[in-house]
Amino acid sequence: MSYAPSAATLKKIEGMIAPYPEKSAALLPVLRAIQEESGCVLPEAEAWVAAKLGIRPIRVREVLSFYTMFRRKPAGKTTIQVCRNLSCTLAGAEDIIGFLREKLHIGPDGTTPDGRITLETVECLGNCDHAPCLQIDGVDHGPVTRDGAAALLEELRAHE
Numbered sequence: 145m146s147y148a149p150s151a152a153t154l155k156k157i158e159g160m161i162a163p164y165p166e167k168s169a170a171l172l173p174v175l176r177a178i179q180e181e182s183g184c185v186l187p188e189a190e191a192w193v194a195a196k197l198g199i200r201p202i203r204v205r206e207v208l209s210f211y212t213m214f215r216r217k218p219a220g221k222t223t224i225q226v227c228r229n230l231s232c233t234l235a236g237a238e239d240i241i242g243f244l245r246e247k248l249h250i251g252p253d254g255t256t257p258d259g260r261i262t263l264e265t266v267e268c269l270g271n272c273d274h275a276p277c278l279q280i281d282g283v284d285h286g287p288v289t290r291d292g293a294a295a296l297l298e299e300l301r302a303h304e
Contacts, residue, residue: 145188146188146192147186147188147189147191147192148192149177149178149181149189149192150181153177153178153180153181156177157170157174157177157178157196160173160174160177161174161196161197167196167197167198168197168198168199168203170197171193171197171199171203171204171207172207172211174193174196174197175193175204175207175208175214176213176214178193179214179215183215183218183219184214184215184216184217184218184219185208185214185215185216186216186217187216190204190205190208191204212225212264212266212267218255219255219262220255220256220259220260220261220262221259221260221261222260222261222262222280222281222300223261223262223264223279223280223281224244224261224262224263224264224278224279224280224296225264225265225266225269225278225279226240226241226244226263226264226265226266226276226277226278227265227266227267227268227269227271227275227276227277227278228241228265228266228267229267229268229269229272231272231275232269232272232275232276232277233276234275235275235276235287236276236289237275237276239290240276240278240288240289240290240293241263241265243290243293243294244263244293244297245263247293247294247297248261248263248297250263252265253265260304261300269284271284271286274286274287275287276288278293278296280296280300
């Protein structure tokens with residue numbers, strides 16, 4: 145299976161690459177453009193990006209696996225990211241993660257069967273003073289308790 149971006153995304157990507165003397169310097173914005181169009185960066189798109197930028201496919205994979213802002217599989221309509229770094233773990237993040245998995249009936253880094261919610265654990269949200277913390281579609285919440293997590297889930301359900 146091969147990948148090709150839409151004409152509009154291809155034009156956008158060409159514009160992103162143009163200012164750089166080394167095409168590879170545009171890797172992050174190019175991946176972002178593909179994810180904006182497709183919702184994630186599938187292996188076929190990884191290969192396309194590598195060829196487009198003249199880099200090895202492993203370099204694309206390294207970047208995708210390092211940055212939590214990139215997805216390598218489709219996500220739900222809403223994304224909940226829970227920090228699991230040291231500050232949050234010591235403050236109870238594992239309990240919050242377990243609670244959310246139980247309430248959403250999903251495993252680690254999973255999406256609900258109806259495709260509404262994706263739960264991810266991330267290495268750091270940069271919000272250590274509010275540990276344990278999480279983000280819902282990029283909005284910070286913390287410190288989060290089980291009751292707080294339950295209230296956030298209820299709020300999500302109310303807005304559907």
